Amino acid sequence: MNLTKHGNPRAKATLTGALLALGLAGAAQAIAQCGANPCAAKKSGAMQEQHDDPCAAKDPCAWKNPCATKKPCATKNPCATKNPCAEKNPCAMKNPCATKNPCAVKRPADYTPSYAESGDNPQELITQGRTLFQDTSLSGNGMSCASCHGVEQDEAYQATFERPFPHPVAMGKNLYGMNEVHADEMVQICMLNPMAAQPFAWESNQLSALSAYVVEVQKRFAGQSYDL
Numbered sequence: 500m501n502l503t504k505h506g507n508p509r510a511k512a513t514l515t516g517a518l519l520a521l522g523l524a525g526a527a528q529a530i531a532q533c534g535a536n537p538c539a540a541k542k543s544g545a546m547q548e549q550h551d552d553p554c555a556a557k558d559p560c561a562w563k564n565p566c567a568t569k570k571p572c573a574t575k576n577p578c579a580t581k582n583p584c585a586e587k588n589p590c591a592m593k594n595p596c597a598t599k600n601p602c603a604v605k606r607p608a609d610y611t612p613s614y615a616e617s618g619d620n621p622q623e624l625i626t627q628g629r630t631l632f633q634d635t636s637l638s639g640n641g642m643s644c645a646s647c648h649g650v651e652q653d654e655a656y657q658a659t660f661e662r663p664f665p666h667p668v669a670m671g672k673n674l675y676g677m678n679e680v681h682a683d684e685m686v687q688i689c690m691l692n693p694m695a696a697q698p699f700a701w702e703s704n705q706l707s708a709l710s711a712y713v714v715e716v717q718k719r720f721a722g723q724s725y726d727l
């Protein structure tokens with residue numbers, strides 16, 4: 500836009516006034532004007548005569564659009580990623596544990612574990628668990644437990660794993676509201692979630708073997724003597 504060339508003193512004065520007003524009034528006024536769309540008002544008169552709508556090219560409110568920052572859901576909806584209960588909590592809809600398997604990861608009331616959480620387990624059971632730990636056919640997504648956790652080295656565990664079972668685990672708390680998690684419950688949680696598979700039958704040998712194995716892994720992780 501070349502105002503001098505255009506030679507319309509009224510247009511020049513008005514535009515200068517408008518620019519001054521925007522410049523001097525500061526952010527508060529700019530924000531206030533955004534609501535009322537200042538461009539709408541200024542389209543009439545001098546600027547239109549110039550066939551040059553400065554608002555079309557440069558929205559004076561764009562840089563201070565309060566909606567851009569105040570729309571909290573646009574980018575940071577905490578529910579989008581953090582509400583695990585929406586689909587994963589089997590207890591959300593029904594009375595937990597009352598009927599068939601709504602609480603797939605919690606020990607059922609009538610269940611007696613056939614591994615020792617204290618760690619006194621037969622070597623054969625632990626070895627069997629070690630094999631299962633590396634078995635990708637257990638998952639629904641091609642992973643094995645070892646894909647995330649390793650075999651010779653411990654990976655993807657958090658500091659809570661340093662405490663003997665049962666203990667608090669963020670995944671158990673976040674997904675299922677569990678304050679403490681037993682080794683077999685942790686196996687079930689990882690089966691259902693990262694492994695994208697069904698949980699084991701509670702009385703199954705596989706669950707016992709994997710539980711016995713992770714009890715030993717826990718000891719290694721905690722820097723105690725272990726038997727792997």
Ligand code: HEC
Pocket residue numbers: 632642643644645646647648655656657659660661667668669670671680685686689690693694709713
């Ligand atoms: C896709 C990655 C992934 C796979 C596969 C996986 N896990 Fe996990 N597992 C995790 C993550 C992440 C954590 C940490 C959870 C936490 O501490 O909140 C975890 C934690 C654990 C823990 C320790 C929790 C504690 O502090 O007591 C055990 C035990 C465990 N997993 C066992 C298994 C077993 C058994 C399998 C296979 C059936 C398995 N995981 C498969 C990701 C995985």
